[in-house]
Amino acid sequence: MADGVVRDDQALLEDLADGDLAALRQLYDRHAPWLSVRLTRRCNDGEVVADVLQDTFVAAWQGAGRYQGRGEVGAWLWGIAIRQLVSRLRRRHNVPLLRDPGASTAMSPSLEDELLSGVEYGDLGRAMAHLPSELRAVIQATVLDGLTTREAGHLLGIPQNTVKTRVHRAKASLRASLLEGRPS
Incomplete structure (x- = not known):
């Protein structure tokens, strides 16, 4: 600077x-x-x-x-x-599950941890990887990150209505991809 x-x-x-x-x-x-x-x-x-x-x-x-x-x-x-x-x-x-001495079951990963791993490495992650970058960005911002369309638009530098349109297109593409069993 x-x-x-x-x-x-x-x-x-x-x-x-x-x-x-x-x-x-x-x-x-x-x-x-x-x-x-x-x-x-x-x-x-x-x-x-x-x-x-x-x-x-x-x-x-x-x-x-x-x-x-x-x-x-x-x-x-x-x-x-x-x-x-x-x-x-x-x-x-990948770390062996820890056992709580007072509990009868092993501690397991949180649901959030499992979901994040599934999004990144599962069928949804593979389908998202095939989305055009502008569609993937709005899905990440609105669905995965929980931002409003206004917040996502501000972050991505696009109008709020463009975010809504791209989310709609991305969800349709993901739905089709997942129903076909292969990325589009």
């Missing part, structure tokens, strides 16, 4: 791709608070959220040069964050 000039996210990501760590700091300061809140909605373990947040910005730093400039940087960061969280939760499943 030269002389206190506030740069937009796109410019920050371009500068980050060129190795500007001040750009990383500004992206972090701008996006970490809301990312943390959204991650906390999916995982109530503060340590896991903090690790995922850190991993998200490391991945953004390493992958800044691969950002294609389509969509909002915030949506791109959220995509990284949710994949980091799912990956972290999936690794948890």
Whole structure:
């Protein structure tokens, strides 16, 4: 950041791709608070959220040069964050189940952990991977993240009615894909 000039996210990501760590700091300061809140909605373990947040910005730093400039940087960061969280939760499943000495059954993963893993790695995840990026982004924002259409529109930089239209198209495509048993 030269002389206190506030740069937009796109410019920050371009500068980050060129190795500007001040750009990383500004992206972090701008996006970490809301990312943390959204991650906390999916995982109530503060340590896991903090690790995922850190991993998200490391991945953004390493992958800044691969950002294609389509969509909002915030949506791109959220995509990284949710994949980091799912990956972290999936690794948890590979750990042997712990037994509570006073309980007769093993502790099992939460329903939320199982759902996140299913969305990322199950039939729905495969179907979503075949959606065009603009449809996938609105589904992630509205369905998976629980944002209103207004919030999703703001995050993605598109009108609220466009969000509604894309959600409708995405759901129809996912429904058809899942009923056929293969991604469209």
